[in-house]
Amino acid sequence: MIFMNTLKYLQTHEFLLDVDLWRLFANLEELAQTSLGFVNSLFTLIKDYVDASETSPSMDYISVLTKYFRGNLCQSHQTYCLNYSAAVFYLDSLRQRDDFGIYLKWCEQNEQCRRLHLPELLVAPLHRLTRYPLLLKNIWKRSIDAAEKIMIYSIKEKVEKSIRDLEGKVKWLDNFQKFRHLQEIIVWPPLWDRDKRFFIPECLKHIFKEHMAENVLSPTNRHLLYEGKLTLAESTRFLDVYLFLFNDFLLVTKTKRNKKKVGGSDTGLMCPSLTPELQTVIKEGGSCTVLDQPIPLDRLVVKSIDPLHVSVFGLRNAFLIQHENRYRQCIAAFLLQAQTENIKKTWMVQITAAISCFTKNQETKKISLFTLPAESSEI
Numbered sequence: 001m002i003f004m005n006t007l008k009y010l011q012t013h014e015f016l017l018d019v020d021l022w023r024l025f026a027n028l029e030e031l032a033q034t035s036l037g038f039v040n041s042l043f044t045l046i047k048d049y050v051d052a053s054e055t056s057p058s059m060d061y062i063s064v065l066t067k068y069f070r071g072n073l074c075q076s077h078q079t080y081c082l083n084y085s086a087a088v089f090y091l092d093s094l095r096q097r098d099d100f101g102i103y104l105k106w107c108e109q110n111e112q113c114r115r116l117h118l119p120e121l122l123v124a125p126l127h128r129l130t131r132y133p134l135l136l137k138n139i140w141k142r143s144i145d146a147a148e149k150i151m152i153y154s155i156k157e158k159v160e161k162s163i164r165d166l167e168g169k170v171k172w173l174d175n176f177q178k179f180r181h182l183q184e185i186i187v188w189p190p191l192w193d194r195d196k197r198f199f200i201p202e203c204l205k206h207i208f209k210e211h212m213a214e215n216v217l218s219p220t221n222r223h224l225l226y227e228g229k230l231t232l233a234e235s236t237r238f239l240d241v242y243l244f245l246f247n248d249f250l251l252v253t254k255t256k257r258n259k260k261k262v263g264g265s266d267t268g269l270m271c272p273s274l275t276p277e278l279q280t281v282i283k284e285g286g287s288c289t290v291l292d293q294p295i296p297l298d299r300l301v302v303k304s305i306d307p308l309h310v311s312v313f314g315l316r317n318a319f320l321i322q323h324e325n326r327y328r329q330c331i332a333a334f335l336l337q338a339q340t341e342n343i344k345k346t347w348m349v350q351i352t353a354a355i356s357c358f359t360k361n362q363e364t365k366k367i368s369l370f371t372l373p374a375e376s377s378e379i
Contacts, residue, residue: 001032003107003118016103023090026083031076031125038068061139062151069132069155074162077129081166082173085273087122133160178224178273182244183217185282186253187289194292216294223247226350229255229277231337232291233315241336242277242288243347245354250295250321252334253288255281292332295323297358302351304344305335317344321351 004025010016041064049059094100104118113121136156143149191208192200200208226245231238232252244251255277274282281288305318315337323332338344 001028002110002112004028006103006107010103016099019094019100024087026087027076027079031080034073034076035128038073058145062148065152065155069159074159077125078162078166080125081129082169084122084126085174088119091118130163174273175223179217181274185278185288186217187287189289225354227275233313233335233337241291245350247354248297248358250297250300250351252291254291255286255288257281257284257286297355298362299324300355302348304348317341319344319348
């Protein structure tokens with residue numbers, strides 16, 4: 001709150017006006033009020049019980065717990081937590097500025113911050129949310145009323161479910177944001193640019209409507225398992241490539257960087273889960289151009305290459321990717337080189353595991369498809 005209120009004050013005096021309060025602090029003000037209200041109500045309840053005579057009845061925890069945990073306490077935490085990873089990434093981009101650095105140092109000198117930096121303070125609400133079930137469990141243990149114990153336990157279960165739902169939402173949101181950025185950075189050239197063997201007259205190009213990249217890179221049922229930078233050996237040169245291994249296909253792209261610096265790019269809009277290599281490409285206004293069609297995992301073969309066979313070409317840590325058609329004929333091959341032997345082994349293990357998992361899933365689908373359902377008793 002010290003950092004947020006200071007920033008508000010500076011912005012009223014026309015400093016740091018371009019800093020987005022919501023992207024940095026989200027609903028922190030609402031969360032602080034709700035959390036403080038819960039703590040005050042709980043401590044007031046305890047204080048009234050202690051100040052009363054020994055003949056006073058047991059504490060009525062239920063009213064306080066029900067009001068907040070079935071109210072907006074968990075919802076406020078969820079809203080904040082869903083913005084947390086983006087807020088930390090946005091903060092990293094702002095800390096490079098001198099004026100923002102001065103603001104941070106001034107706030108850190110406040111005694112209430114206890115020498116903690118803003119990233120350490122921003123994570124505190126996440127820790128608090130995970131401790132609520134422990135608090136409820138301790139109250140449940142010390143309760144002596146059976147009906148009260150049942151009620152407290154149900155509230156604890158609700159809070160734990162809320163945390164599990166939040167974990168799922170955070171993973172889904174990170175995956176969605178990452179795929180959205182991949183859609184922007186991955187370029188799908190048309191057929192005639194991708195393969196010079198095919199001649200398409202200009203008057204007929206409108207017929208070839210490529211499948212939209214937005215649909216190919218849909219995060220609905222697709223997950224990015226592994227990615228990284230490798231070197232592709234071509235007949236006359238070595239090419240820097242970037243591979244994306246999804247749960248159902250492999251995509252080989254070549255990275256293209258703009259030599260001219262792109263001004264005014266908002267690095268804070270980038271997804272925190274993007275690799276440093278992709279972040280650099282985005283900052284430089286570059287892209288990843290698809291070299292060939294996606295390779296389905298059930299049509300992909302990976303082979304390790306003996307150094308003796310390729311050492312004459314100056315290749316080390318090499319392996320081969322083959323794309324086979326439905327008749328098991330090789331229609332494309334990529335001779336790739338990793339920076340180290342360990343990176344090569346990691347790639348081969350990741351691809352092999354992805355193929356195995358994809359094959360098992362396909363077999364399971366086939367079995368469920370051909371298995372007749374049990375006859376209904378109502379027929």
